[in-house]
Amino acid sequence: MRLPSGFAWRLAASAAVLAVLVSFTPPADPRIRLCGFYWLTGRPCPLCGLTRALFALAHGRWTEAMHFHALSPLGLVMLLSLFWEIPQRARLWTAGLTAFAGYGVLRLFA
Numbered sequence: 001m002r003l004p005s006g007f008a009w010r011l012a013a014s015a016a017v018l019a020v021l022v023s024f025t026p027p028a029d030p031r032i033r034l035c036g037f038y039w040l041t042g043r044p045c046p047l048c049g050l051t052r053a054l055f056a057l058a059h060g061r062w063t064e065a066m067h068f069h070a071l072s073p074l075g076l077v078m079l080l081s082l083f084w085e086i087p088q089r090a091r092l093w094t095a096g097l098t099a100f101a102g103y104g105v106l107r108l109f110a
Helices: 007-023 036-041 050-058 062-068 072-081 089-109
Strands: none
Touching: 007 050, 007 072, 050 062, 050 072, 062 072, 072 089
């Protein structure tokens, strides 16, 4: 059985992303936030907390990940889809970006 073209590098890239996420644990409440939108407005942007949530997901802490960002599982799937030839990737990204935008608007006014 022959593996699809580029399978090895896609598997290696996905494994590298997951290895980085597993090997580091950012603080739950950082002293300095890196989000420019947060600096300017004091409100979270649509992506605020997503990095911490991805690290929590990689460590198996789903409740903590959902606390940081409710769409973190979708974000992880979108991130890993970059390395794989998925027929519905464009739809995934369109729906995902729409969901993140809607979630961001809810966070601004909630």
